[in-house]
Amino acid sequence: MKLAKIAPRLALLFSLSLVAQQDFTGAAEKNPQSVQVTIRSILAENKNDEFDAKLKGMEQQLKSLKYRSYRSLKDDTKSVPWQGTQSFDIPGGRILTVAPQEFQDNRVSLKVRLTQGDTPVVDTTVKIPNKGNFILGGPPHEGGVLVLSISAAAQ
Amino acid sequence: MTNCENMRESMGRWLDGELSPSESAAVQAHVATCAGCAEARRQLESLQRALTGVLVADAAPIEFIPFWREVQRRINSKRPWYEDISQWAREVFTAPRVAWGVPVVIVVLLAVFSLDSYFPGNPFGGGRNSFASVESIDAHGRSVALLRENESKTTVIWLYQNEEGENETGEDRSQAGPTF
Numbered sequence: 001m002k003l004a005k006i007a008p009r010l011a012l013l014f015s016l017s018l019v020a021q022q023d024f025t026g027a028a029e030k031n032p033q034s035v036q037v038t039i040r041s042i043l044a045e046n047k048n049d050e051f052d053a054k055l056k057g058m059e060q061q062l063k064s065l066k067y068r069s070y071r072s073l074k075d076d077t078k079s080v081p082w083q084g085t086q087s088f089d090i091p092g093g094r095i096l097t098v099a100p101q102e103f104q105d106n107r108v109s110l111k112v113r114l115t116q117g118d119t120p121v122v123d124t125t126v127k128i129p130n131k132g133n134f135i136l137g138g139p140p141h142e143g144g145v146l147v148l149s150i151s152a153a154a155q
Numbered sequence: 156m157t158n159c160e161n162m163r164e165s166m167g168r169w170l171d172g173e174l175s176p177s178e179s180a181a182v183q184a185h186v187a188t189c190a191g192c193a194e195a196r197r198q199l200e201s202l203q204r205a206l207t208g209v210l211v212a213d214a215a216p217i218e219f220i221p222f223w224r225e226v227q228r229r230i231n232s233k234r235p236w237y238e239d240i241s242q243w244a245r246e247v248f249t250a251p252r253v254a255w256g257v258p259v260v261i262v263v264l265l266a267v268f269s270l271d272s273y274f275p276g277n278p279f280g281g282g283r284n285s286f287a288s289v290e291s292i293d294a295h296g297r298s299v300a301l302l303r304e305n306e307s308k309t310t311v312i313w314l315y316q317n318e319e320g321e322n323e324t325g326e327d328r329s330q331a332g333p334t335f
Contacts, residue, residue: 061307065311121297122292126287126288127287127288129287132285133309134287136312137311
């Protein structure tokens with residue numbers, strides 16, 4: 001009976017504290033110093049059914065591409081300042097250039113350019129949920145295709 | 156209902172002087188001739204005397220003048236600010252339970268919608284921000300496909316080979332094509 005009496009007040013206080021925390025974390029998100037960008041280079045093939053154990057956390061994402069085997073080629077993480085640019089060496093003599101643009105609504109906006117030698121392959125601007133990723137795939141590599149997982153985390 | 160029962164029902168009001176003259180005369184005439192009702196009257200009168208005695212005995216010691224003086228002093232004295240706040244808080248936090256309903260529902264809904272910030276991809280967040288969104292894309296003349304896979308909330312940009320081919324090894328191009 002006593003609990004039933006104080007339960008609505010406890011619920012209200014708990015909810016208020018959640019909203020207050022949201023405000024504080026929101027304020028903290030407004031001015032992150034840099035973005036930690038991680039590029040995972042993966043080779044997708046149809047030669048066998050091998051799935052690299054290093055890619056366990058991405059299994060569901062990669063399986064949607066419907067290749068038979070996936071092998072991790074390289075992982076690279078760099079801290080990139082806002083409005084700055086950072087280049088990542090990608091297997092096959094490619095270079096991926098990443099430029100964080102803005103951070104809004106818990107999403108990181110990234111300008112991404114993939115080049116092969118001097119030739120641009122693709123230019124794109126993508127808004128990624130903070131600590132989320134997207135996949136850029138398709139360039140042929142060693143008899144399979146190159147799949148890049150590009151993730152960003154505001155710091 | 157017998158005549159005696161009717162008379163006993165009216166007897167209390169008769170003793171308190173609340174009956175009309177004609178009703179009062181009727182009760183008085185009945186009590187004079189009915190031994191049972193006369194006994195009931197005696198009992199009621201003795202009960203009334205006892206109650207009056209108790210009330211008078213207890214009321215006498217109460218000192219009303221200092222009581223009202225203290226009330227007057229409290230009304231005139233200025234309360235400190237913290238008492239005002241505590242009074243306000245008491246009024247707010249002791250509102251009827253139904254009054255809590257609406258704010259509680261609103262705040263809980265707000266909290267549920269904000270869960271996405273704490274636990275991205277939670278089932279209550281509605282997946283509003285789960286997908287990466289592609290704002291612009293330039294594949295420099297190549298064919299490109301944009302895929303959104305709902306199950307894993309994945310956004311995929313897929314580049315197709317151009318006509319000249321970019322296959323480094325010259326292998327079957329069907330291997331390099333996506334099979335979504």
